[in-house]
Amino acid sequence: MPTDHKIELDALAFAQALIRRPSVTPKDAGALDVLEAVLKQLGFATHRLPFGDVDNLYARLGDAAPHFCFAGHTDVVPVGEGWNADPFAAEIKDGKLYGRGAADMKSAIAAFVAAAARVGKQKGSISLLITGDEEGVAVNGTVKVLEWLRTRGEKIDHCIVGEPTSAAHAGDTLKIGRRGSINFKLAVKGVQGHVGYPQKAKNPIPALAQLVTQLAAHRLDKGSEHFDPSTLAFTSVDVGNDATNVIPAEARAAFNIRFNDKHTPDSLTNWVKDRAAMIAQESGCEITVTSQTSGVSFLTAPGKFTQQISDTISSITGQVPFFSTSGGTSDARFIKDVCPVVELGLAGATMHKADECVPVAEIEALTEIYAAVLTAYFAKPPL
Numbered sequence: 244m245p246t247d248h249k250i251e252l253d254a255l256a257f258a259q260a261l262i263r264r265p266s267v268t269p270k271d272a273g274a275l276d277v278l279e280a281v282l283k284q285l286g287f288a289t290h291r292l293p294f295g296d297v298d299n300l301y302a303r304l305g306d307a308a309p310h311f312c313f314a315g316h317t318d319v320v321p322v323g324e325g326w327n328a329d330p331f332a333a334e335i336k337d338g339k340l341y342g343r344g345a346a347d348m349k350s351a352i353a354a355f356v357a358a359a360a361r362v363g364k365q366k367g368s369i370s371l372l373i374t375g376d377e378e379g380v381a382v383n384g385t386v387k388v389l390e391w392l393r394t395r396g397e398k399i400d401h402c403i404v405g406e407p408t409s410a411a412h413a414g415d416t417l418k419i420g421r422r423g424s425i426n427f428k429l430a431v432k433g434v435q436g437h438v439g440y441p442q443k444a445k446n447p448i449p450a451l452a453q454l455v456t457q458l459a460a461h462r463l464d465k466g467s468e469h470f471d472p473s474t475l476a477f478t479s480v481d482v483g484n485d486a487t488n489v490i491p492a493e494a495r496a497a498f499n500i501r502f503n504d505k506h507t508p509d510s511l512t513n514w515v516k517d518r519a520a521m522i523a524q525e526s527g528c529e530i531t532v533t534s535q536t537s538g539v540s541f542l543t544a545p546g547k548f549t550q551q552i553s554d555t556i557s558s559i560t561g562q563v564p565f566f567s568t569s570g571g572t573s574d575a576r577f578i579k580d581v582c583p584v585v586e587l588g589l590a591g592a593t594m595h596k597a598d599e600c601v602p603v604a605e606i607e608a609l610t611e612i613y614a615a616v617l618t619a620y621f622a623k624p625p626l
């Protein structure tokens with residue numbers, strides 16, 4: 244092994260090796276073993292971090308600051324139906340690499356490792372934080388690894404999450420934030436009774452209808468500097484009453500809010516509870532509000548870090564990346580509590596679909612971008 248740890252690593256072949264491990268959440272199927280073996284060869288100090296039924300890998304090259312981390316996941320979503328290619332054979336057809344995880348996100352992991360191999364040891368540290376539980380409930384993955392790092396006193400300074408966030412080509416988009424997501428359930432309890440004697444009952448349906456109308460009609464915000472307006476969408480209104488002569492005792496509804504940086508799960512929950520309390524008072528019904536946050540919003544405000552990455556990308560692609568905050572949630576929602584984080588990866592058009600694939604040329608393009616990002620970062624850390 245050369246002392247500066249620089250070895251040639253073919254990103255495409257490595258992506259194929261990862262895809263050939265059918266690591267459907269939360270199974271690892273040897274994917275992390277493949278990754279760990281290569282990282283060890285490159286001189287990384289590796290740690291396997293199993294929590295519950297999920298295996299994770301943290302690997303670091305160097306121990307000085309600044310510390311640049313690449314985060315991602317080796318787990319993939321189930322195959323589903325309708326494939327023409329073998330989802331775990333990693334075949335190349337017409338210049339495209341096919342397989343579950345080709346886009347989301349084994350090729351990005353391979354690109355990052357190949358980039359790290361190209362630039363070699365730097366004045367600072369390069370690490371990988373790879374979880375086997377991103378596509379699942381995300382309880383025993385990134386959250387637990389970050390906690391483990393904190394107890395060891397290891398500090399990450401900047402992070403790229405390699406999710407497939409680009410639109411058409413690697414580097415055309417830089418995700419600097421994502422909206423948060425929270426699910427609500429409403430249960431309105433009245434008093435059951437005969438439809439002929441409504442005065443003796445307390446009908447929960449008009450109360451629920453009123454609450455649904457109020458919540459759905461409310462404009463949460465007009466958007467913020469970097470985000471689209473928050474949205475609220477009802478997913479269910481449910482009484483479940485087949486009888487035509489009975490006023491039911493209870494009516495339920497459910498809705499989801501995708502929220503920007505003008506809200507928090509607490510502020511939204513308080514708003515919904517206030518509205519519910521008002522209608523409960525007017526109607527005499529009892530209204531229960533329950534909520535579950537599936538992700539808080541995050542924003543890495545444009546600054547030195549995002550500028551450096553943007554400049555680096557455009558020096559390679561000739562195109563300034565679009566700063567985006569759209570889409571669902573990712574593990575960046577946890578990492579944002581530790582350091583500035585952005586998402587930069589392949590185009591994700593086929594992620595989670597049948598015949599998931601990525602052009603072979605895009606894997607090389609992403610490798611080149613990652614390598615340039617690392618070189619620029621350690622030449623002039625954006626601290």
Ligand SMILES: [Zn+2]
Pocket residue numbers: 316347348377406407
């Ligand atoms: Zn993913």
